[in-house]
Amino acid sequence: MAGGIESLGLTGTERGIYCVLIFLIAYGFVMAEEFTHLRKSKPVILAAAIIWSHAAILASQAGVSVDAMHEAFEYNLKEYAELMLFLLVAMTYINSMAERNVFEALRSWLVRRQFGYRKLFLITGVITFFLSAVADNLTAALLVGAVVMAVGADNPKFVSIGFVNLVVAANAGGAFCPFGDITTLMVWQAGYAEFFDFFKLFIPSAINYGVPAAVMYFAVPDEQPQASEEEAVQLKPGAIQICVMFLLTIATAVSFKQVLHLPPFMGMMAGLSVLMLYGYRIKKKFTVEGEESFDIFNKVRHAEWDTLLFFFGVVFAVGGLGYIGYLELLSGAMYDGLGQTTANILVGLISAIVDNIPVMFAVLNMNLDMSLYQWLLVTLTAGVGGSLLSVGSAAGVALMGQSNHKYTFFSHLKWTPAIAAGYVGSIVVHYLING
Numbered sequence: 001m002a003g004g005i006e007s008l009g010l011t012g013t014e015r016g017i018y019c020v021l022i023f024l025i026a027y028g029f030v031m032a033e034e035f036t037h038l039r040k041s042k043p044v045i046l047a048a049a050i051i052w053s054h055a056a057i058l059a060s061q062a063g064v065s066v067d068a069m070h071e072a073f074e075y076n077l078k079e080y081a082e083l084m085l086f087l088l089v090a091m092t093y094i095n096s097m098a099e100r101n102v103f104e105a106l107r108s109w110l111v112r113r114q115f116g117y118r119k120l121f122l123i124t125g126v127i128t129f130f131l132s133a134v135a136d137n138l139t140a141a142l143l144v145g146a147v148v149m150a151v152g153a154d155n156p157k158f159v160s161i162g163f164v165n166l167v168v169a170a171n172a173g174g175a176f177c178p179f180g181d182i183t184t185l186m187v188w189q190a191g192y193a194e195f196f197d198f199f200k201l202f203i204p205s206a207i208n209y210g211v212p213a214a215v216m217y218f219a220v221p222d223e224q225p226q227a228s229e230e231e232a233v234q235l236k237p238g239a240i241q242i243c244v245m246f247l248l249t250i251a252t253a254v255s256f257k258q259v260l261h262l263p264p265f266m267g268m269m270a271g272l273s274v275l276m277l278y279g280y281r282i283k284k285k286f287t288v289e290g291e292e293s294f295d296i297f298n299k300v301r302h303a304e305w306d307t308l309l310f311f312f313g314v315v316f317a318v319g320g321l322g323y324i325g326y327l328e329l330l331s332g333a334m335y336d337g338l339g340q341t342t343a344n345i346l347v348g349l350i351s352a353i354v355d356n357i358p359v360m361f362a363v364l365n366m367n368l369d370m371s372l373y374q375w376l377l378v379t380l381t382a383g384v385g386g387s388l389l390s391v392g393s394a395a396g397v398a399l400m401g402q403s404n405h406k407y408t409f410f411s412h413l414k415w416t417p418a419i420a421a422g423y424v425g426s427i428v429v430h431y432l433i434n435g
Helices: 014-031 041-061 066-099 102-112 117-131 137-151 156-173 182-190 195-217 239-258 264-285 296-301 305-324 326-336 340-351 356-364 372-388 394-402 409-413 416-434
Strands: none
Touching: 014 041, 014 305, 041 066, 041 305, 066 102, 066 182, 066 239, 066 264, 066 296, 066 305, 102 117, 102 137, 102 239, 117 137, 117 156, 117 195, 137 156, 137 394, 156 195, 156 372, 156 394, 156 409, 156 416, 182 195, 182 264, 182 356, 182 372, 195 239, 195 372, 195 416, 239 264, 264 296, 305 326, 305 356, 326 340, 340 356, 340 372, 356 372, 372 394, 372 416
8 A cells, every 4th residue: 555554465354355345335325326315425434434343353363563553544544634624625615606606696697698509508518627627526517507407498408418518528627637626636635746747638638528529519409598587696795805715725725735845735724714714804894684694614514525524435445445455456457467558548437437536546545656647647537537427427426416307327328429539539639748
């Protein structure tokens, strides 16, 4: 495992095999979330606890000291804490902007402009692509998805193809910036690539989105949506200032990593403190009688805790399996057996079925010796591979729930060949530009 921690090498034991089965069962519940409505964090947290309980027993039986076992456990805790604090700040900023009507004003403007379906298809896709680079891909897809639902209420075909477009755009946009996807953030914080290295993936990411979008464009109805009489949504006081503070917080996080060599989450926490202080000013100066005052802790409370706790479960479950020795086994089968390029392309295909977070966390903990080109390749494939199926990314699963059955697994599957062409194209372009 990474960090020089020795794994137990007990993959052939009954307890080890039992832990793998527990993880697979838990992940089965995660994949069935759309049907069971059981939040994905619940089964993986339980699985993480069971796996580490058995890992501790195996370590004791193998004569490993308590301190050595704690070191392996605390390595996972450190990994999770850094990413959790980073994401919590980003989510709080997004919630604050939403409360100040930033995204609602954008939705209202797009609806009132009376664009045709084809023009709206392009506009929503491009906005999602760039928005997901600074917000996360799930947030970007849901926000712009509300626009598609609003203007396409009477046209199920437009909603269906528009949502496929948003999923591909959100995943592609999240791949070229550390702030756009949890997997990209993980690679950055692990130190395998510098912040500005990820922008080498911009053109491959654009190809990944552009190829299927070009194919789908001609299937979009060449019609005009019904006129909307919706009134313009006004920004609340402080909305623009909070947007600017978010951009400055991102710059601070990058500066902490690049200049001070401190973990990026510390820069994000500094930005959160500024938002808290500014929130106090909004509360004192702009609160209207009878209106709920701006409370920053409400924004923290409404962060996507299911995602954050799911991430906790994944980190510890995969970390526990790695400590037993399964990541070494997987690394040997994939990277030693198939070669780095083939293995990294396969990671993207696996991400279409299994969420990319555990896949990328497993790759990071294999302690691989790869070049920057290969780390960028696996960042790209893990980020965009989830677009191949609707269940392959959080954006796809969320939009299926939002679409009132207009966007389904099979309506997405219809466009999988075009999305696969974009997937292959992005890999080829990455090789030509960065190889």
